[in-house]
Amino acid sequence: MSRRQNIAILGATGSVGRQALDVIDRYPERFQAFGLVTGTRVPDREAGYLIRSGDPDFEARVVELVTHPEVDIVLVAIPGARSLGPTLAALKAHKKVALATKEVLVMAGDLVMGTAGADAIRPVDSEHSAIWQCLWGESHDSVRRLLLTASGGPFWAFPETDLDEVTVEQALQHPRWSMGPKVTIDSATLMNKGLELIEAHQLFRLPVDRVGVVVHPQSVIHSLVEFVDGSAKAQLGNPDMRLPIGLAFAYPDRLPGVVPPTAFEDLGSLELHPLDDRRFPAVELARRAAQTGGGHPAVLNAANEEAVSAFQAGSIRFSSIVSVVESALSAFKGSGTMLEDVLDADRWAREYVVSQVGIYKR
Numbered sequence: 085m086s087r088r089q090n091i092a093i094l095g096a097t098g099s100v101g102r103q104a105l106d107v108i109d110r111y112p113e114r115f116q117a118f119g120l121v122t123g124t125r126v127p128d129r130e131a132g133y134l135i136r137s138g139d140p141d142f143e144a145r146v147v148e149l150v151t152h153p154e155v156d157i158v159l160v161a162i163p164g165a166r167s168l169g170p171t172l173a174a175l176k177a178h179k180k181v182a183l184a185t186k187e188v189l190v191m192a193g194d195l196v197m198g199t200a201g202a203d204a205i206r207p208v209d210s211e212h213s214a215i216w217q218c219l220w221g222e223s224h225d226s227v228r229r230l231l232l233t234a235s236g237g238p239f240w241a242f243p244e245t246d247l248d249e250v251t252v253e254q255a256l257q258h259p260r261w262s263m264g265p266k267v268t269i270d271s272a273t274l275m276n277k278g279l280e281l282i283e284a285h286q287l288f289r290l291p292v293d294r295v296g297v298v299v300h301p302q303s304v305i306h307s308l309v310e311f312v313d314g315s316a317k318a319q320l321g322n323p324d325m326r327l328p329i330g331l332a333f334a335y336p337d338r339l340p341g342v343v344p345p346t347a348f349e350d351l352g353s354l355e356l357h358p359l360d361d362r363r364f365p366a367v368e369l370a371r372r373a374a375q376t377g378g379g380h381p382a383v384l385n386a387a388n389e390e391a392v393s394a395f396q397a398g399s400i401r402f403s404s405i406v407s408v409v410e411s412a413l414s415a416f417k418g419s420g421t422m423l424e425d426v427l428d429a430d431r432w433a434r435e436y437v438v439s440q441v442g443i444y445k446r
């Protein structure tokens with residue numbers, strides 16, 4: 085067997101980060117936590133490097149870690165735009181990047197994919213890991229369409245719920261997955277699926293109109309690929325992030341027993357339903373942002389981050405999250421996909437949302 089893989093974890097105290105440490109601990113002959121980056125919390129373990137967001141020279145130290153000659157794999161799992169710089173630095177240093185932070189590919193997909201060597205990015209998002217697995221051994225020309233599954237979040241199954249009145253506590257109750265607050269609220273608005281649609285379009289180099297979304301409340305089918313001959317492949321399993329995390333670390337191997345097998349005999353029915361785009365317009369909004377291109381996906385991402393924060397702070401209603409993002413996309417006039425353009429679009433969108441919060445005030 086090859087030598088142990090040294091892993092740097094950005095976001096080591098988060099939901100993905102802690103599950104990654106669990107995988108590393110269970111396969112000590114294969115992996116080692118080389119360095120950990122966190123916000124304010126302290127991880128309950130030692131590593132060669134521990135970098136916290138309040139530390140002096142935080143950003144430079146993170147770049148030093150992700151480009152360190154002994155690091156093999158960088159797990160990117162700090163939510164939002166702040167992961168872009170370290171991801172680009174790791175890719176330029178020819179590291180393997182296990183990417184959980186979908187926002188990086190949404191805001192700067194062209195730049196990130198242009199920087200990444202072949203197979204440098206290993207998806208950690210369960211849907212993209214599923215598609216990745218379905219595509220092994222297949223040619224790009226054989227693919228007709230990618231189909232992302234969505235649990236529907238906490239409100240899909242309750243059409244009588246008035247989305248104007250949803251509280252932060254209700255939005256944080258995901259029916260299937262236990263995740264950090266930002267991605268949980270994104271799952272409730274379905275913006276998470278919109279971000280994933282752009283992530284899939286970038287990762288698998290297909291136009292967004294060949295990426296679909298289907299609601300699958302059981303979250304057992306993690307996504308599907310349809311092929312030109314009418315056949316389709318899906319990847320199935322219990323919802324457990326340690327599977328895609330382990331695969332991103334061990335690829336092309338699979339880790340024996342990383343998650344318990346699924347009891348398929350006991351599953352009963354698996355449902356697939358169309359998404360109601362009128363009630364949950366976020367996916368179509370994301371599709372349009374990707375089609376418009378330029379800085380629009382970056383605006384979508386940054387406006388959404390700010391709108392989610394405003395909702396969490398009690399400043400705007402749940403239903404206003406997507407409305408304020410839509411308003412930002414309509415008002416945005418910039419173009420270009422170079423790093424400066426993306427950062428300008430990101431900054432502009434944040435300022436725009438902050439300036440609009442008064443109008444949307446609950």
Ligand SMILES: NC(=O)c1ccc[n+]([C@@H]2O[C@H](COP(=O)([O-])OP(=O)(O)OC[C@H]3O[C@@H](n4cnc5c(N)ncnc54)[C@H](OP(=O)(O)O)[C@@H]3O)[C@@H](O)[C@H]2O)c1
Pocket residue numbers: 094095096097098099100101121122123124125126136137160161162163164166184185186187208209210261262263264265266267325
């Ligand atoms: N959770 C999932 O199952 C899941 C699934 C698919 C994709 N994702 C994606 O993975 C990413 C991480 O999600 P998560 O659910 O793991 O998030 P989370 O539980 O909120 O954890 C966030 C992590 O990032 C750290 N962090 C936050 N702000 C920071 C800053 N300014 N500087 C340095 N570190 C900072 C946090 O540190 P502190 O603990 O110190 O605050 C924590 O370690 C997101 O982009 C999400 O969309 C998550």
